[in-house]
Amino acid sequence: MIDLEEFGIQEGISEVIFTSMSIEGTPNAAPVGLHMKNGRLFAMIYKSKTLDNIIETSKASANIVDDPVLFVQSALSDIEPREFDFVEGFPVLKRAMGWIIFDCRIKKGENISVVELLAVKSKILQRKIKPINRGSNAVIEAAVHATRYVVLKEQKYLDHIDHYNTIVQKCGGPGEKEAMKLLYDLIRL
Ligand SMILES: Cc1cc2nc3c(=O)[nH]c(=O)nc-3n(C[C@H](O)[C@H](O)[C@H](O)COP(=O)(O)O)c2cc1C
Structure with a gap:
């Protein structure tokens, strides 16, 4: 089991x-x-x-x-x-x-x-210890809003994404910042 x-x-x-x-x-x-x-x-x-x-x-x-x-x-x-x-x-x-x-x-x-x-x-495959990173959590939140934005195209989702982006820029590392850049690129296609 x-x-x-x-x-x-x-x-x-x-x-x-x-x-x-x-x-x-x-x-x-x-x-x-x-x-x-x-x-x-x-x-x-x-x-x-x-x-x-x-x-x-x-x-x-x-x-x-x-x-x-x-x-x-x-x-x-x-x-x-x-x-x-x-x-x-x-x-x-x-x-x-x-x-x-x-x-x-x-x-x-x-x-x-x-x-x-x-x-x-x-x-x-891998066991890691990892403290919570607010930037990493913020990318996930932004990605949820991005999946709603691409379907519904409502401004409120872009506002939420911008809010989470400020947290990513403050608390995230290079991986989180790269993810956020990719997110903006993919929703602006
Ligand atoms: C963190 C996160 C969690 C998600 N959870 C769900 C979920 O539980 N159910 C769902 O239908 N979509 C969820 N989504 C949205 C899908 O991943 C998204 O619609 C995706 O484009 C579906 O891709 P597919 O068509 O290749 O299956 C979530 C997105 C994110 C970023």
Whole structure:
């Protein structure tokens, strides 16, 4: 049995990068929140490539990643094929600190589908201690608003992004600043 706590997954929402694959074998990556409730794990997924792939294959992998650039890239564009590794033919991220492959049970909804996640295989590749960096957290918040902005194009999302950018510039390191630059480039395409 896979112990999700070993992966730092606790009650509440943990932000990870989901990898999935189309029936034709094209890998995809996108940030998704893992919702742990009463010991059961779910994802709430809007219409997206990730949802299409999960419907096609009933499989997904949660990659535990602390790289802000990878979060922004996978949220707003495609990540490079060389970023993927394949485990028994299923894509995971090379740069993940760990991954869990799930069998998915999908309850399809009009706008959002609820996907229960049953862990089948997992690996921890790296254990790190890392203090909280407000800049890193701010990149994740900005990326959430950016994914809403690209769909809804409302000014309030740009205002939120600018607010989080001030925190990134104050508290972030080079990785966070690069991620923020990429975010602005990708939403202004
Ligand atoms: C930190 C973060 C968490 C996200 N969580 C979710 C989520 O739980 N469900 C969802 O449908 N989209 C979520 N998104 C948005 C998707 O990642 C985004 O819509 C992405 O472009 C989907 O890509 P795809 O079409 O390649 O699957 C999140 C984005 C970020 C930045």
